Structures are given as C-alpha cells and as structure tokens.
Amino acid sequence: MSETALLIKGVDKFYGPIDHGVHAVKSLNMDIRKGEIIALLGSSGCGKTSTLRMIAGFEPVSRGTISLKGREVQTFAPVKRNVAMAFEGYSLYPPLTVRENIAFALKASKLSQSVVDQKVSDIAKLLEIEDIMGRYPSSISGGQQQRASLGRALIRDADLHLLDEPMGQLEPQLRAVLRGRIKHFIKERGLTAILVTHDQTEANALADRIAVMEGGVLQQFDTPQMIKERPANLFTGTFVGEPPMNVFSAGVSGADDTVSFGLNEGVKLDYKASDFSQAVRAELMKRSKVVIGIRPYAVRRGEGGVGARVAVNQWLGDQTHIATDFAGGTMVLVEHDRTNLAIGENVAIRLDPSSLHVFDGDSGKAISHGQELA
C-alpha cells in the first residue's frame, strides 16, 4: 500500500462555541493515500465544504488532527500546508489576466520563466482556455472563470489538490470531456486530489473512492462500485444512484424453508430460505421491522411476480423509466427497450433476491446485500 497523503483523525467542526455551536462535521476519520482521487459527495450543508476548508486551513479545526504527509498541520497557516485549491466561487484576482492568474500560482515556486510558460500553456490546452488567456476575469463567462480557477489549482505541484465543485458551471458536453482529461492529468502526475461535489456522475467518473457525507457524518467511504453494490446504510443507498433505489418498509417473517417480507397494503414477498445465507437469515429473524431496497435497473417484470400498476412510462431515448404503484409506494423500473405499457395497466414485478438490499428498520444500517451479510 502506498504512503498516506492525508490522515484525518477524529475531526469535529463547530461553528460557534465548541460543543454548543452548530456541529458541522462530526468525528470524521479518513485516510487518503498518495495518488488517490477522492470525492466528497453530499447535499448542501452536509459538511463537505467545511471539511475541505479545514484541510486547506481556512477554518480552524475544533477537535482532532489533520496530517499531511505525516505531519500534523491543523494549527498551521495555509501557506505552510503546501495545498492547492480551486474555489467554488472561482476567486480569480480581478486585476490580473487569466494567464497571469494561472502563472501566479507558480510564483512562490521559483521556477524559471520558460518552465512556467510551458506549464501554463499545457494547462490552457488541457482546459480549452487558450483563447481567453489574455482576458480579464470580469470579461469572461462563469464557465471560463471556473476553468481558469481550476487551472490555477492544477498547475501547482502541491501535496494535495482540493477542488471545490470544480465543474459545476460547465456545459454538460465540456464537462464530460474535461472529466476524462483532468483525471488523466492528475493520475499521470501522481497527484492526490479531493473533489467536493454534489454530482454523483462526476464523483463516479473521477474518484477512486467516494466519501458520502450527510449531516456532518461520514456515511460511507469506499470505491464507487462498492458504494453502489454494497451501500452501508439507507442514506447511501438512496442518495447514490440515478434514479434512486426503491425502498419499502417491511415486516419480516419466516419458517424453516422460507423468508417473507410483508409490505404495506398486504403485499407479500416470499423467498426460499436458501436465497439468503444462514447468517443473513439469523440477522433478519432478530428484527420485526426492516427496509428493503432494490435498484430500478434490477427490477424485473414477468411470470410469478407481484402485481403493480403502471403510473408513468417514459422513454428517455436510450432507456425507459416506468414508475408503478406498488405496496402503497412507488416502484421505479429501468429497462433498456421501449415498451408500450399503458398507464393503469397491471404488471407483475419480480424482485430477485440477489439484487435485494435489506436495511435495519430503525438505524438504517445495511443488513444484507443479496445473499450475503453487509
């Protein structure tokens, strides 16, 4: 395993007095290795930007330690941390041109002029801003300013690159292109980066690991694939994935050779005991109330399914989203072909046990994913 670039240990952030103010980040622990790209994913106010600002040194750490390359930096001024950052609000220097803004980031590094020029022109090419290098920030668009700001961060040879919503203002097409290029740029140079975003596509595309945050608490910190396949709790399960996971409260009952989930409106899902491992069955039987979840693209239609009524049928050009009324809630299916289901038509829905996620009814913690324990 490669060396640790950033270690966050037991970090709390309070706005206002410690223990009495707003608790924005709650006992956060993270370990980021050199060369990794991490995405902090969460909705507004989940504590992701506070975390980023604590790492950069713009917000004091209320409790805990932050170590960069093995040295504790939580009390250091930003200047001593060797961290680069791209700000959500761009924050370019108004009196300087885009070129000067980007080159400026290298001023403290004492590189020769020709090296600086080379680096600046490489970055300009990467971000497609060559044509606006001589312009001033006030005369270019938000998307251009954002790319200039990103360039100013990426050009530095810092121990850690912090990117706060770095592509939020870009048009979708450019965003898709730049995602690939930026990832390549970071990987090629072995840089370590933390990306704050609320866009899960961006997180999935760029990050080696995603840290899902909510309410100041780190919910799950894992690879995009693991987060999708084995969400640690109900929040992660429903937050990550588009369209979101279908979830239904259920009671559990079982006999020697069956496991049944009783949903609202008398809907009952019966499974063979062998569909779940012994350990999963044991966990399930301990509980009276659980939440079952299934991803829309894992829901099947066909013989032997449970009845549902079509409420919406949308063809999106490459896939169909079908919303059905099911057990007092909505069950969404994603299919890859166009279907001619009419609104109000009855369909039979099958929930394959291998695609089923079961969460604790009270804590929301995952119990099982498919046949295995979470």
Next chain:
Amino acid sequence: MENTSTLERTLRLIALTLVVVFFMFPIFWIFLMSFQTNETILAIPPSIVFTPTLSNYAALITGKLTTAAGSLDIAFMRNLGNSIFLSVTSVALALVLGVPAAYAFARHKFKGSEDIAFTLLSFRFAPPLLVLLPLTQYFQWLGLSDTYFGLIWVYQLICLPLILWIVRGYFEDISADVEYAYRIAGHTWFATFRKIALPLAGPGIAAAGLLAFIFAWNNFVFALVLASADKQPVTVGALAFVTSSGIQYGQIASAIVLSVAPTLALALYAQRYLVEGLSLGAVKG
C-alpha cells in the same frame, strides 16, 4: 412622439440649468467678489461689471490688511498652511490606524467586535461641543492644548470613524476566497492584505480618505477652542476679517477661494479613482 421628446429634452435642460445655477451661483459670486473692493461689493444694485483688482489676494498673501481704521496683520497664509498640515496628517494617521482596523472588523468576527466598531462610529453621533468642554480640561492637564499633536488627535474623532466604516464595507465586498486563493498559493496573511485586499479596496480607501479630508478641512469648532492663533486653520482664521471697522467681504471671498482650492483640486484628482471604485462591483464572485 418626436414633439414630446423635444419638449421633454427642453424641460430637462431647463431643470438641469436651474439646479446647476442654484448650486454654482454662490461659488461663482464669491469668485467674482474676490476680485472686487468692499465698495463695489456693497454697491446697490450689485453689478457684474467692475474693474477687477488683485488687492484682496495681495493682502492675504502679504499678510497686511489695510482698512479705513488702519493696517492689520493677518495670518491667513499661516492658517492655510495649518489647514493643510492638520488635514493631511490627520487623514494619514486615520488611514494608518483605520484601514487595518477596518480589515480586522471586516474579516474577523471576534467577541465584541461589533461593539467596538459601533463605539467608534458613535463618536460621530455626539455634537462636537459636547465633547469639547471635558476635552479642553483634559488637554490642559495633559499639556496638549494648543499643540498640533493634540489637534491631530482630536481630528481622529472626525476622520477615524469615517474611514473605518467606509473602508470596512469595501473590504467586506471583496470575496474572502480571493484572499484564500492567494494565501494557499504560498503567501502569508500580511502579504495577502498588502497585495490583494489593499489594492482591491484601493478606490474605496481613496474615497474614504477624500471624504475624511474634506471633513477635517471644514472643521471649525475643535480648532477654535483647542488652538491659539498660530495653529488655527483657515476656517477659524477667516474670523479675522470681521474687524472693528467692518467686515472685509473682498478678503473673505478671496480667502474662501484659496481655501476651497486644495479640496477641489484633490477631489478632481481623486475623481477617476472614485469612479473606478464604483465600478469595482464587477470584482465580486
């Protein structure tokens, strides 16, 4: 359509002319008076046709005022010098003290920061005469009365709150992230203050400085009470023209022209910075 717009334009022109005449006429009249003798000024009806004379300016500059009751020494040029010295040093001191303070108040919310800022502002609430009496006593005990040092100190009551509150607003308008971006690129907060915050707030600081200068220049009552003749500024010095043999309108007029000139020159010079200051809005975001 065309008719109404012509009418509108004419009316607007008339209205504008009226406003300009209303505000500019006194200054224009004073300017004319400064080239007249007391006799022509007081002639009824007044006339704008007269033989101009430089005697008023000559009297001010030489410091010799000849009246019907005899000759009188006036220290107008010294007063003018005092005005310039007092205003410039007061504003300079207020900038040195006020700009960093404004930055601190804008960027750091510490316990009681609002109270301190408000207390400083409250210096401008009380009528000057209210503070003058106790101040006179204190200054006598401290040996500060009739010193430039004491006057400049008291002038801070005028300049400091003004600069502090205006400049604070300008600092608050600068996105903190611009400064963070500079700091994270490897600079200390002090370098950031000098290289980013100060230049960006520059037009605002210039505007506040100019305003403070005008207020300091126009101050009358502090200097009247706390300073003796040789340290008094023009505002107080002009009283000397009210002599036992009558009011010297000609000299008063030329004294006004001379004392308005520096502020006017400064305002004209600073105008481009003020305009720049107004367009600073584009900086945000």
